[in-house]
Amino acid sequence: MDALLSESEMANWVAWKRATDAVMRAVANEIADTTGLSPADFSVLTRLVEEGNGTMRQQRLADELGWERSRLSRQLGRMEVRGLLSRKGSGPERWITATDSGADAVALARVAHARAVRRTVTDAIEASDRTTFWKTISRISAISDALQATY
Amino acid sequence: MDALLSESEMANWVAWKRATDAVMRAVANEIADTTGLSPADFSVLTRLVEEGNGTMRQQRLADELGWERSRLSRQLGRMEVRGLLSRKGSGPERWITATDSGADAVALARVAHARAVRRTVTDAIEASDRTTFWKTISRISAISDALQATY
DNA sequence: CAAGATTGAACCCTCAATCTTA
DNA sequence: TAAGATTGAGGGTTCAATCTTG
Numbered sequence: 101m102d103a104l105l106s107e108s109e110m111a112n113w114v115a116w117k118r119a120t121d122a123v124m125r126a127v128a129n130e131i132a133d134t135t136g137l138s139p140a141d142f143s144v145l146t147r148l149v150e151e152g153n154g155t156m157r158q159q160r161l162a163d164e165l166g167w168e169r170s171r172l173s174r175q176l177g178r179m180e181v182r183g184l185l186s187r188k189g190s191g192p193e194r195w196i197t198a199t200d201s202g203a204d205a206v207a208l209a210r211v212a213h214a215r216a217v218r219r220t221v222t223d224a225i226e227a228s229d230r231t232t233f234w235k236t237i238s239r240i241s242a243i244s245d246a247l248q249a250t251y
Numbered sequence: 252m253d254a255l256l257s258e259s260e261m262a263n264w265v266a267w268k269r270a271t272d273a274v275m276r277a278v279a280n281e282i283a284d285t286t287g288l289s290p291a292d293f294s295v296l297t298r299l300v301e302e303g304n305g306t307m308r309q310q311r312l313a314d315e316l317g318w319e320r321s322r323l324s325r326q327l328g329r330m331e332v333r334g335l336l337s338r339k340g341s342g343p344e345r346w347i348t349a350t351d352s353g354a355d356a357v358a359l360a361r362v363a364h365a366r367a368v369r370r371t372v373t374d375a376i377e378a379s380d381r382t383t384f385w386k387t388i389s390r391i392s393a394i395s396d397a398l399q400a401t402y
Numbered sequence: 403c404a405a406g407a408t409t410g411a412a413c414c415c416t417c418a419a420t421c422t423t424a
Numbered sequence: 425t426a427a428g429a430t431t432g433a434g435g436g437t438t439c440a441a442t443c444t445t446g
Contacts (some may be wrong), residue, residue: 103362103365104361104362104365105364105365105368105369107366109365109369109373111374112366112372112388113277113372114387115385115388115389115392115438116274116372116388116392118392119389119391120271120274120275122391122392123271123391124271137440138435139436140435140436140437142316155331156405158407159405159406159407162406162407166361167405168437168438168439169406169408170407170409170437170438170439171436171437171438172407173406173407173409173439174408174409174435174436175409175436175437177408178435179435190303190406190407190444190445190446191405191406191444191445191446192405192406192446193446194406194407207252210255211254211255212351213256214254214255216261217256217260217264218256218260220391221263221264221267221391222260222263224387224390224391224393225387225390226390226393229383229387231385232380232383232384233291233383234263234266235380236375236376236377236380236384237263237266237267237270238266239268239375239376239377240270240272240273240274240371240372240375240376241266241267241269241270244403251411256419264427289413289414291413291415305440309429310427310428313428318415319415319416319417320428320429320430321415321416321417321418321429321430321431322414322415322416323426323429324429324430324431325413325414325415325430326414326415328430329412329413329414337440341422341423341424341429342423342424342427342428342429343424343427343428344424345428345429371420374409393439
């Protein structure tokens with residue numbers, strides 16, 4: 101049916117929008133206030149230190165993040181200027197390495213991230229609702245078949 | 252405690268990210284493919300035709316959307332160039348009016364929006380879980396005290 | 403050649419000025 | 425003057441070229 105959303109559907113949708121926007125914003129702010137890292141910086145550095153112990157081929161970074169090549173290229177350029185990482189090599193030997201400054205920042209950022217996630221999501225769910233809620237989120241996320249992970 | 256997320260907390264968080272990103276993307280794509288409107292265009296035009304019958308003071312638009320003035324100003328500028336709306340007057344008499352083309356586009360977009368919301372969210376929730384799920388989303392969205400509505 | 407990185411162009415968003423005008 | 429709109433500057437994203445280089 102090509103019908104518009106009913107009033108209650110719309111109310112649910114607005115709540116969804118508010119909830120997802122607010123959580124994203126709160127997490128981003130907590131990390132930015134603590135470390136100055138943007139969400140994109142955080143994603144890149146987290147992958148780098150978690151998965152690669154601080155160093156990784158750009159190719160692999162692109163795959164793991166599920167990002168456009170151009171997006172990653174521009175992001176890494178900005179991060180290099182800010183001293184968060186360094187790049188060398190070319191072709192399949194294009195290597196990205198977190199600087200000490202980048203590694204320090206992401207260590208702090210991960211704590212801020214955990215704090216914000218708990219405060220805005222985990223702690224907001226009543227204990228008796230948790231199982232159902234997370235099961236449903238998983239069902240919704242399953243629609244994102246061929247998609248990325250961002251942390 | 253300043254601990255990082257546990258494995259299960261992280262799994263839930265990743266599912267949350269995937270779900271929210273996928274839904275946002277699916278809705279945006281459905282609207283863009285149908286009408287060429289961006290999410291920002293859709294928000295502005297929806298308010299304009301819903302709340303103001305096609306015309307509204309810029310001031311009120313800013314309040315309803317909860318947007319930065321500069322953001323709205325730039326957005327309206329781009330939309331005017333694309334022929335989606337017109338602007339006239341100044342000060343409190345700055346009026347924004349959807350063009351016929353803008354009104355037509357948003358009418359189609361609202362149908363696409365409803366279709367995508369149902370497909371990605373509503374229909375993904377098991378009937379027996381709906382009450383709990385929407386109650387929880389409302390609780391989470393309540394943290395966004397002083398925040399916007401975007402549709 | 404072909405995979406992969408980069409860049410041009412344009413959209414989106416935000417902060418901090420800088421107009422405008424009632 | 426002060427509220428409100430706009431603009432300068434810069435980070436972030438995407439698409440479509442355009443390099444590079446193995």
